[in-house]
Amino acid sequence: MKPAAFDYVRAESVDEALAVLREEGSDARILAGGMSFMAMLNMRLARPKVLVDIMRVAPLARMEEEKGALKIGAGVRQARLLAADGLDHAAPLLAKALPFTGHAQTRSRGTVCGSIAHADPSAELPLCLVTLKGHVHLKTAKTSRKVAADDFFTGMMATAKADDEMIEAVSFPTPKGEGTAFREIARRHGDFAIVACAALVSGTGIRLGVGGVADMPVARDFPLLDGSALDDALNALAWELDARDDVHASARYRRELVRRIGRATIEEARRCRA
């Protein structure tokens, strides 16, 4: 449980970090809070030759409202976002989901963008990003691009980020007037979700995001369904997500959770809007 050897670069600017990525390609990895990636290193699931620590790059610690979205830099720790003034008003889904993200002892160091980069299918922040139709801001030494959350997550802990790219920030849209709710089932609070649900309800429709079931978080839009029509839609979604059996839960249990927790989350979001 010790990492394999690597060089350590303490980047002092984004350009310095990107220059290392350009030179070293897939041999280099970004290190931010380390609360997911250090575990990968300790278990030697990742064996980079160079680690680029970006936590001393001051501009990456910015958090700002920008065109109807909350843009969160790669250096922003989860605890700082959770403690931000007015978060429950500005970004209620994040305020509801973040307490489920790891434990106080990991939110203190772990970053928002790091969780997005790690792309664990049961993680809360990727689920929120997909549900809110957020974006990931990627940068190389020469180019910048903005990728929609749906296109960013490509599979189990796999993303559209190229080897020479780093996440500079992520944007969570902050729509007004929508009801929001977040629920999850885990063995212990703070453990990885067996199923997590995020719901947004507006005057015209429902959007439900589900994590922990498919290889990546998935969100679907529904009209304002009710009663058995909503049950039918959730049942169809539960089967569509192609749940798997693992040591934590059977596929059948996961489908049942999508139906029940999905419905409870949607109903809570409805009450929240009313």
Add this chain to the structure above:
Amino acid sequence: MPRLSAAARHTVRFTLNGRPVAGQAAPRTLLSDFLRHEIGATGTHVGCEHGVCGACTVDVDGMLTRACMTLAVQVEGATIRTVEGLAPAPDRLSVLQAAFRRHHALQCGFCTAGILMSLDVFLKAEPDPSEDAVRDLLSGHLCRCTGYTPIVRAALEAAAELRDAQGESAHA
């Protein structure tokens, strides 16, 4: 831009429990191993080494930190507190430590150093926590002896005692 080579050991300096310390670390050296093997501060325990058990939790610049998921080279220049820094004197326990002793909040003691650090940082931010809040905090630690209930009792009693002490000093 400092680049520390994998093949060499590098000087790492930080403040540990109020005193400046320094040692040599390879880039891959974990903070938990650095504290124990290089500095000789063995109060911090090492359990799972992937951030789950919480035994190695320390305070880095006021942030609760899994020392096993932090590199020694990352904490260059930081201010670190470990369990060795809690007691006010070699023959006196802190309020929290004394409450742990009274309530039998430990048996084997393996998890205790990490739990004490979590509670120490937590009670500064939340001097009057609910039982639920304490249990939520403890979800970041594994204890296989106590069943947690004595730990919760000790934490709540220590919080009350610390509030009283605070009140007295405010009125003095």
